Amino acid sequence: MASLFREDSYLRSCRAAVAGSDERGIRLDSTVFYPTGGGQPGDVGILRRAAGDIRIVDTIKGAAPDEVIHVPEPGAPALDPSETVTAEIDWERRHRLMRMHTCLHLLCAVVPGAVTGGQISDGKGRLDFDVPGAALDKDEIATRLAALIAADHEVRTRWITDEEMAQRPELVRTMSVKPPTGQGRVRLLEIVGVDLQPCGGTHVRRTGEIGAVTVAKIENKGKQNRRINLVLAA
Numbered sequence: 001m002a003s004l005f006r007e008d009s010y011l012r013s014c015r016a017a018v019a020g021s022d023e024r025g026i027r028l029d030s031t032v033f034y035p036t037g038g039g040q041p042g043d044v045g046i047l048r049r050a051a052g053d054i055r056i057v058d059t060i061k062g063a064a065p066d067e068v069i070h071v072p073e074p075g076a077p078a079l080d081p082s083e084t085v086t087a088e089i090d091w092e093r094r095h096r097l098m099r100m101h102t103c104l105h106l107l108c109a110v111v112p113g114a115v116t117g118g119q120i121s122d123g124k125g126r127l128d129f130d131v132p133g134a135a136l137d138k139d140e141i142a143t144r145l146a147a148l149i150a151a152d153h154e155v156r157t158r159w160i161t162d163e164e165m166a167q168r169p170e171l172v173r174t175m176s177v178k179p180p181t182g183q184g185r186v187r188l189l190e191i192v193g194v195d196l197q198p199c200g201g202t203h204v205r206r207t208g209e210i211g212a213v214t215v216a217k218i219e220n221k222g223k224q225n226r227r228i229n230l231v232l233a234a
């Protein structure tokens with residue numbers, strides 16, 4: 001199983017052979033579909049094939065490491081093992097998810113305090129911060145985010161070993177999501193000079209690509225929990 005989105009999040013489609021199909025969904029020998037994880041929803045899209053296209057309505061992780069399950073729409077025809085398809089994601093939606101996901105990394109750099117939760121959906125995203133009592137200034141957060149976006153910082157990934165990760169606990173900003181160790185290496189997402197943390201999601205190449213973002217509202221979710229909601233402005 002090759003998860004092509006890990007090396008290149010801009011891939012929109014790939015040729016792939018069907019590796020298996022059961023009641024959970026379809027497995028391919030390689031894919032550009034990102035499975036739900038790390039607060040980012042799974043991709044939707046189409047498997048193009050001579051015998052008729054199949055709509056994929058969700059993508060989830062399987063039991064095996066790096067196993068990706070493509071969930072077809074109800075009533076979709078069964079695929080033959082070793083049949084070849086073109087797997088094509090809904091790129092417009094994915095790109096909005098990448099923009100918001102990258103913006104949430106910027107938000108981590110702007111707001112002090114541990115991240116206790118988060119969620120991304122199409123056009124929207126939020127992070128919860130453990131900020132004791134402090135009132136967060138919505139306008140100040142919006143201004144600082146806009147500056148980081150306008151500065152067009154480079155966004156890149158690199159890998160470190162599990163041992164290096166264990167020696168650098170300060171890298172873990174998100175208390176609710178443990179970095180995916182156990183495979184010998186951990187993927188770090190670096191916004192150069194701004195943010196560095198383990199992340200397996202998909203991101204844009206430069207912060208300028210995020211575009212205009214609005215801080216929609218800041219909610220109190222418990223004594224030390226502040227939820228910051230962001231919306232893509234366009």
Ligand SMILES: [Zn+2]
Pocket residue numbers: 101102105189199200201202203
């Ligand atoms: Zn990320």
